[in-house]
Amino acid sequence: MTSNDPLLQPYQLKHLTLKNRVMSTSHEPAYSEDGMPKERYRLYHAEKAKGGMALTMTAGSAIVSRDSPAAFGNLHVYDDRIVPWLAELTDACHEHDCKVMIQITHLGRRTGWNKADWLPVLSASPVHEPAHRAFPKTIEDWDIERIVVDYAAAAQRCQAAGLDGIEFEAYGHLMDGFWSPATNQRDDDFGGSLDNRLRFTGMVLDAVRAAVGQKFVVGIRMVADEDFEKGLSKEEGVEIARRLAGSGKVDFLNIIRGSIETDAALTKVIPVTGMRSSPHLDFAGEIRAATKFPTFHAARISDVATARHAIATGKLDMVGMTRAHIADPHIVKKVMEGREHEIRPCVGATYCLDRIYEGGEALCIHNAATGREADIPHIIPRTQGPKRKVIVVGAGAGGLEAARVAAERGHQVTMLEASSQAGGQVRLATQNPRRKELIGIIDWRLAELDRLGVEIRYDSWAEKDDVLALSPDVVVIATGGLPQNPPLTAGDHLVTSSWDIMAGSIKPAENVLLYDDNGGHQGMGAAELIANSGARLELVSPERFFAPEMGGMNHVPYMRAFQEKGVTITINTRLHSVRREGNQLVAELGSDFADGWRGERRVDQVVVEHGTLPLDDLYLALKPLSKNGGAIDYERLVNGGDIFPARNPQGGFVVFRIGDAVASRNIHAAIYDGIRFGLRI
Ligand SMILES: Cc1cc2nc3c(=O)[nH]c(=O)nc-3n(C[C@H](O)[C@H](O)[C@H](O)COP(=O)(O)O)c2cc1C
Ligand code: SF4
Numbered sequence: 274m275t276s277n278d279p280l281l282q283p284y285q286l287k288h289l290t291l292k293n294r295v296m297s298t299s300h301e302p303a304y305s306e307d308g309m310p311k312e313r314y315r316l317y318h319a320e321k322a323k324g325g326m327a328l329t330m331t332a333g334s335a336i337v338s339r340d341s342p343a344a345f346g347n348l349h350v351y352d353d354r355i356v357p358w359l360a361e362l363t364d365a366c367h368e369h370d371c372k373v374m375i376q377i378t379h380l381g382r383r384t385g386w387n388k389a390d391w392l393p394v395l396s397a398s399p400v401h402e403p404a405h406r407a408f409p410k411t412i413e414d415w416d417i418e419r420i421v422v423d424y425a426a427a428a429q430r431c432q433a434a435g436l437d438g439i440e441f442e443a444y445g446h447l448m449d450g451f452w453s454p455a456t457n458q459r460d461d462d463f464g465g466s467l468d469n470r471l472r473f474t475g476m477v478l479d480a481v482r483a484a485v486g487q488k489f490v491v492g493i494r495m496v497a498d499e500d501f502e503k504g505l506s507k508e509e510g511v512e513i514a515r516r517l518a519g520s521g522k523v524d525f526l527n528i529i530r531g532s533i534e535t536d537a538a539l540t541k542v543i544p545v546t547g548m549r550s551s552p553h554l555d556f557a558g559e560i561r562a563a564t565k566f567p568t569f570h571a572a573r574i575s576d577v578a579t580a581r582h583a584i585a586t587g588k589l590d591m592v593g594m595t596r597a598h599i600a601d602p603h604i605v606k607k608v609m610e611g612r613e614h615e616i617r618p619c620v621g622a623t624y625c626l627d628r629i630y631e632g633g634e635a636l637c638i639h640n641a642a643t644g645r646e647a648d649i650p651h652i653i654p655r656t657q658g659p660k661r662k663v664i665v666v667g668a669g670a671g672g673l674e675a676a677r678v679a680a681e682r683g684h685q686v687t688m689l690e691a692s693s694q695a696g697g698q699v700r701l702a703t704q705n706p707r708r709k710e711l712i713g714i715i716d717w718r719l720a721e722l723d724r725l726g727v728e729i730r731y732d733s734w735a736e737k738d739d740v741l742a743l744s745p746d747v748v749v750i751a752t753g754g755l756p757q758n759p760p761l762t763a764g765d766h767l768v769t770s771s772w773d774i775m776a777g778s779i780k781p782a783e784n785v786l787l788y789d790d791n792g793g794h795q796g797m798g799a800a801e802l803i804a805n806s807g808a809r810l811e812l813v814s815p816e817r818f819f820a821p822e823m824g825g826m827n828h829v830p831y832m833r834a835f836q837e838k839g840v841t842i843t844i845n846t847r848l849h850s851v852r853r854e855g856n857q858l859v860a861e862l863g864s865d866f867a868d869g870w871r872g873e874r875r876v877d878q879v880v881v882e883h884g885t886l887p888l889d890d891l892y893l894a895l896k897p898l899s900k901n902g903g904a905i906d907y908e909r910l911v912n913g914g915d916i917f918p919a920r921n922p923q924g925g926f927v928v929f930r931i932g933d934a935v936a937s938r939n940i941h942a943a944i945y946d947g948i949r950f951g952l953r954i
Contacts, residue, residue: 279585280577280592284327286567287490287524289437291327291591292370294584295605298527298571298593299440299494301333301347301377302625302635302644308336308349315362316646317396321598322371324651325605328369328591331362334378334442337427338420341380342389344405345629348425350377359434367435374438376494377427379420381447382409382456383533397473398451398458403535404825412447417463417473420447424477426482428491433664438490438524441477443791444542445533449496453515455503455532467509471516478522492525492569493517497560499532500541511563518566525567525590528557528709536825537833544573545826546621547707551579558588569945571595572668575619577608599637601626602651605650614720617706620712624941627824639670639714641945649948653681661746661954666735666891669697670940672751673718674947679747679954680725687743688722688729695719695729697753698795698933699940704775705798707830714940741925747954748899750892750930751947754885756935764851764879771799771882782807782877786860788813788848789882792822793939796882797831803880804838811841811874815865819844822939851879884937890917892930900924905950916953927954 284291304313310331317331335348335355342717349355363373382396395416396402396409412420423660424441431439443449450456451473457464459474463472481491495517497510505513517523530544530553544552550573557570571593574580580592598604600619604707607616624638635644642649648836661684665676668690694700696715703709722729733739748861756770771787773779781803787810789796803810812819812835819842820828835842849863849871860879862872896903902920907915917927930952932943 276609276905278581278608280581281605282584284590288488289372289392289490291372292328293325293605294589294591294592295326295580296328296569296591297321297326297598298569298595299330299333299442300595300635301345301629303629303633304635304644305346305348305512307740308343308347308352308363309355309358310398311358312647313644314364317644318362318373319365319369320602320646320651322366322369323606324601324603324681326371326598327605328437329366329373330440330745331373333357333373333376333901334376334380334446334533336380337377338379338423339390340392340395341378342384342392344380344384347380348375350375350430351423352356353430356430356434359431359436363437372437374492375431375436376440376442377431378442379423379447381450382407383445396447396709397456397463400456400458400703404533404539417476421473421476421480421737423812425480428481428489429484432485432489438492439527440492440494442494443474444494444496444529448477449505452496452509453499453505455499455501455505463520467512478520482522490524491522492527493523494527494529496529496531498530498556500530501532501538504532507732510859511560514560514564514566518564525569526560526564527569527593528553528560530572537829540826542572542919543623543626543826544621545623545830546710547830548573550575550620551583554579554583554588561588561590567591569593569810573621575621577604577616596621596623599635599643600640600872602643615724620710620713622711623824623826627826631824636941639944640942641941641948649952653678653952656682656684656773656954661742663687663747663749663954664689664740664743664745665749665751666740666750667691667697667753667934668695668729669751669753669932669943670714670718671943671947672697672749673715673722673747674944675751675931675951676727677718677721677725678948678951679749680722680727680952682951684747684954686725686727688727689733689735689739690729690731691734693731701772701775702794702798704777705801707801708794708798728770735891737891740891740895741898743917745926748895748926748928749950750889750895750928750934751890751932751943752891752930752934754887754933757883757886758850758881759788759883761848762850764858767851767853768879768881771796771880774799774802774880781808784809784876785878785880786811786813786874786876787880787882788860789820790815790847791882791884791937792820794820794823794827795884796820797823798881799880800840801831801834804834804840810838810874811843813843813846813848813862815847829900848879848881879898885933887934887936889930890932892928895928897921898924899926899928899929903928903930905929910949910953916950917941
């Protein structure tokens, strides 16, 4: 039966029939190896293809020239060796009738000068790029000539690999570096008038068309309004879109609004949790109306209803749901099968993007299979072995994931949760209203457990005998942890934990010092709540910059709140002790750098964040009774085989612990534990 869902209608782009309107826009997950898209890269895209999307735009900013060193694992499309790898990836997606294109670029000033071959970074004019700290040299005539040739050669490689098309990246890179008055200060043929500023783009287009012919699809992902005073105006942006559309040399426009030269600006282009949904959709629709040209766009269109609206109202021809597919690569399939409610939601955490800089690979905060397709399936297979009775103690993110995976495997799963609600520390994090969407991590799992028939017993504080009474085959300890104080020489009883602030059990006082030596969201969430309460706040960290475990994108809304509320930030400083003086507390501060340095702060409240200590009593009680003595064979966990060694053959069950019940970590770590252990039951 044919569907009348606007999202599922085919789209004709030149000779290409895109089977529906859903695409993944270009994004570099940093899965490349030696600049090549090898197995990990291929499986990542093939999964989306299996999941039903019509078009996957591979790479993020694949680099056309050697002097454009990779900023975050970008593919080397300047290298002939890439052709067979791209061909393999393309074939793997074509098997599922998913078209494949690639974004190519010269990064211009948006990279580091001290990477790869240490060749000079260049741009239209020598304007500093804040995000990568590059001071570019002014591009010269011979640079322009060779880079135009490089673009054409790169396009030919893509065509030779059997790709369905390419797009140029023209926001924050070399090409639009010429367009923008903020970065083009030239007074020669490449500066001044719009004609001159478009000259380089025209040269690239001519060379590429000469190289690949008219039939190959060539598009451009372009900024059509930089949205800052000195930047490219909307009027000029729309004019550029019109000219490109009318040039006969491009086949689609993929619209961007905003600038990416700082982290703060980038979050307007790629909004994170707590920011508006689809903020530039109407703008992209205006470009489509003005150009009457195939228009693609992505920016926080995370849910199917908004995507459907974008197509149904004619704002877009193809809707990008990029992070949405990092969270769930099977969106289209689920829509087609009437299982829209089973889509794992993208909660906007942007752990994925932050990780390409912070951890060297994109990972989804709550889909641990993404980017690990070789080892962890997105669709959990039924067990071939015996069906087991599995007890999961603790319904935080990790416990829920372990329960979901074990239930999908066909085991009989019961959960015991001490409190009256599931969610653990994720629920705590959502007490910061700006991050309330994270509850999707919990709600999706609860809905899945409901579908799978898993019983959750709330208000059940599980002791050893309670668990034994259920005659389990497997016990998963997902009891999490409890907050601990940093090592203080005195005053442990005087400090308030960040958890108490987050939970609302202790209100922020008027004058607060918050000490965070964990470096992640936990301390920052409490700090944001305190700042928003109107309290005077000083944030103290022993690190070289605050919250180093959090990436640049997630840093932005915290920093915005801190600056707006006048929070004082003190780094390189440790909290040594706290004492009471009258009705105030005195926090004594020290330094790792200058032994004798001491500081003091008189405040009403000292809030501390120092991670958690595992809540492991139950684990320790069950461990001696278990077959594996709590042990895990890590070698087999990574390479395959039975992961539970038989240390105590008389033991009646297997027990293991996951997430913060082992040690203080983060949401992804708990969920990764949940699935990788769950798969081995
Ligand atoms: C890990 C990651 C890497 C990205 N790299 C690129 C890139 O190299 N080039 C690009 O044009 N966009 C890049 N993007 C932006 C995406 O294409 C997309 O515009 C953005 O994620 C907003 O769309 P969404 O809300 O549907 O995710 C990246 C996004 C992510 C999450
Ligand atoms: S990390 Fe967050 S933003 Fe990124 S895909 Fe996962 S849920 Fe979406």
